[in-house]
Amino acid sequence: MTASRSTAxxxxxxxxxxxxxxxxxxxxxxxxxxxxxGSGRHASVSAVSPSDxxxxxxxxxxxxxxxxxxxxxxxxxxxxxxxxxxxxxGARELxxxxxxxxxxxxxxxxxxxxxxxxxxxxxxxxxxDLLAPAAYAGTRTHARTGVRPAPGRFPLIVLSPxxxxxxxxxxxxxxxxxxxxxxxATVDHAYESVGTAFPGGRVLTCQACAPVxxxxxxxxxxxxxxKDISYVIDRLTGGKNAWRYARTIDEKRIGAGxxxxxxxxxxxAMTTDRRVRAGMNMxxxxxxxxxxxxxxPFLMLGAETLHxxxxxxxxxxxxxxxxMDGWKRWLTVEGSGHFxxxxxxxxxxQAGAVDPEVPLSGERSEQITRAYIGAFYxxxxxxxxxxxxxxxxxxxxxxxxxRR
Numbered sequence: 292m293t294a295s296r297s298t299a300x301x302x303x304x305x306x307x308x309x310x311x312x313x314x315x316x317x318x319x320x321x322x323x324x325x326x327x328x329g330s331g332r333h334a335s336v337s338a339v340s341p342s343d344x345x346x347x348x349x350x351x352x353x354x355x356x357x358x359x360x361x362x363x364x365x366x367x368x369x370x371x372x373x374x375x376x377x378x379x380x381g382a383r384e385l386x387x388x389x390x391x392x393x394x395x396x397x398x399x400x401x402x403x404x405x406x407x408x409x410x411x412x413x414x415x416x417x418x419x420d421l422l423a424p425a426a427y428a429g430t431r432t433h434a435r436t437g438v439r440p441a442p443g444r445f446p447l448i449v450l451s452p453x454x455x456x457x458x459x460x461x462x463x464x465x466x467x468x469x470x471x472x473x474x475x476a477t478v479d480h481a482y483e484s485v486g487t488a489f490p491g492g493r494v495l496t497c498q499a500c501a502p503v504x505x506x507x508x509x510x511x512x513x514x515x516x517x518k519d520i521s522y523v524i525d526r527l528t529g530g531k532n533a534w535r536y537a538r539t540i541d542e543k544r545i546g547a548g549x550x551x552x553x554x555x556x557x558x559x560a561m562t563t564d565r566r567v568r569a570g571m572n573m574x575x576x577x578x579x580x581x582x583x584x585x586x587x588p589f590l591m592l593g594a595e596t597l598h599x600x601x602x603x604x605x606x607x608x609x610x611x612x613x614x615m616d617g618w619k620r621w622l623t624v625e626g627s628g629h630f631x632x633x634x635x636x637x638x639x640x641q642a643g644a645v646d647p648e649v650p651l652s653g654e655r656s657e658q659i660t661r662a663y664i665g666a667f668y669x670x671x672x673x674x675x676x677x678x679x680x681x682x683x684x685x686x687x688x689x690x691x692x693x694r695r
Contacts, residue, residue, distance in 0.1 A: 347422055349641050350431035351403075351463045351634065352657050355665075356470030358441055361393035362401050362434035365533050366490050369522045375515050376482040376499040384495075385519055386479040386487055388458060389527070389534055390469035391440050398435030404428050404459040407494055411486030412457065422642050430638060433466050440536045443472075446544035446672040447527060449520050450477045451553030453575070453633070454512065455497055457484045460633040461550065467661045473668060474540050476523050480516065509552070513578040516556025520547050521564045528566075544568065544672045548590075548664070550633055551575040558611070561587060569671040571664060573632040576604055577611045586617035590667045592660075594627045600693055612694055618671070620680060621693040624659055626651035632660045651689065659690060 354360055369383040404412075410424035448468060450461050458477040465475040479487040482498040489495055503512050526533040528542045546569040547557045554572025559579045561567045571590040574597060581589070591612070597603045598621075612621055624631060628649035640653030666677035682692055 347426040347642055348431075349426065349429070349638050351433060351466065352637065352654075354433055354467045354470030355661065356392075356467065356472065358392035358470045358472060359395045359438060360434040360466050360469045361391045361398065361438040361440060362436055363389045363391075363534060363536075365389060365526075367523065367526050367533055369518075372518070374481055375511065376502060380481070383519070383522075384481040384489060385523065386458070386489060387523060388462075388465070388477045389536075390434055390465045390475040390477070391536060391539060392443075392445055392469055392472055392474075393435070393438040394441055396438075398438035401432050401434045401436055402428065403430035403432050403462065404457065405488050408457060408459070408486045408488055411494070411496065415455065415485040421644065427638070432462060434462075434469070440539045443539070444541040445472055445474050445539055446546065446668070447474045447476065447524070447540045447542075448545075448668060448672075449523050449547045450475060451480070451516055451520060451547070451549035451556050452477070452484070453549075453551030453553055453630075454483060454503065455485050455500065456550065456630075456633070457487055460630075460635060463634050463637060463657055464632075464660060464664060468665060468668065471665055471669070472673070474527075476527060478519060478523055480519055483512070509555075509576065510578045512552055513555045513559050516549070516552060517559035517563060517579075520556060520560040520567070524564070524566055542566075546570065546668050546672050549573065549575065551629065554591075555579070558584075558589070561589075569668060571667060573660075573664075574598060574629050576607055581611055581614040584615055584617060588618035588667075588671045589615055590664070591619070591621040592632060592663060593621070593623045594629050594631055595623050595625050595691075596627075597629060599623045599691075609694075620667075622663060623691045623693060624651065625689040625691065627656070627689075631656045632664075655689065659687060662687070663690065 365387040367385040367387055372383050374380045374383050406424045406428040409428040413419050413422060413424055450465060452458050452460050458479045461477050465477050468475045481495050485497050486494050502508055524545060525531055527537055528540055545566050547560055547567045548571030549557050550573040552575055554575030555577050557570045557572060558577060558581055561570045562583045569588050573592050574594045591608060598608050599605055600609060631651060636653040636656040666679045669675045670677040
């Protein structure tokens with residue numbers, strides 16, 4: 292293996308923990324990232340000029356549901372275990388944004404992320420010249436703080452981001468699900484993102500990036516995510532409530548999902564935590580078997596370049612698929628990339644970034660992600676039949692159903 296190919300492979304593993312990570316931020320967002328595709332090549336992109344970066348105005352798409360979206364931020368500390376990556380740091384820490392259906396009126400706009408977190412992320416993607424940290428951090432969101440929850444009880448969904456990615460990259464999906472009647476908790480896992488702000492002015496960086504490349508690192512990360520997901524559920528339900536509106540959660544209707552290693556961690560959580568009734572993986576390599584899932588449903592939503600049967604990581608999904616006994620769907624999206632199902636293609640398109648190797652637009656990326664993931668949770672956590680999940684539709688020609 293050449294030095295350039297080895298370097299690209301190591302970065303791909305550290306970034307997403309999947310073989311041949313096509314491009315971080317794919318789906319129009321390659322210009323945000325170092326475009327290693329496992330071959331040492333770099334995709335050609337076009338972008339706004341450096342002189343325009345400080346004036347960029349970015350915004351997330353408006354949620355589609357009937358509810359206003361509220362958001363609270365929680366710092367959770369699991370004193371029952373030490374951090375797996377930095378044991379000297381003490382107990383495992385998590386930062387969680389809780390999105391919820393809210394009453395109309397009042398409240399204040401929420402920040403997308405902090406400027407320091409934005410700076411670290413843009414530096415990691417080696418695109419400081421494309422977008423100023425203040426512009427990225429200032430992305431307009433639709434959730435509001437200080438708003439009262441809507442009346443009723445709602446299903447809970449825990450969402451975990453990809454390795455090195457912050458929870459903010461799942462914001463448009465979280466806001467949309469909350470607007471449709473779900474409580475959604477997005478999670479930052481200490482030392483697993485390129486930069487996450489914690490209380491006390493601390494910004495924890497990716498201390499896990501080197502050890503995760505060692506043999507067994509992917510499985511260690513996956514099982515750690517599973518414990519984190521279960522701990523978030525513990526703190527939002529039962530008698531250990533960390534959230535002021537925990538009474539709005541229907542504890543009998545809980546789902547989880549994630550991007551990349553977050554999706555892998557979701558499957559692992561379901562094998563040990565029966566409370567998770569429905570799981571979803573957005574383009575993540577699986578590191579554990581689906582033992583004990585029983586008849587609980589699982590959605591696999593993959594990038595065409597990685598998770599189509601017979602290509603790249605398809606064998607891994609084939610083996611996992613065969614081990615699932617309940618309702619299941621394996622969907623691949625034509626023209627997509629590893630980060631298609633996150634915020635980044637939406638924001639990259641607004642910043643003027645174009646990746647010719649991932650032609651699906653940011654708008655279609657967002658529409659497909661919201662439509663299929665929303666339908667999955669509405670069908671399996673709210674009992675609303677969704678024909679969209681039954682097979683191909685003329686309105687979504689990019690979505691291919693595999694192994695039905």
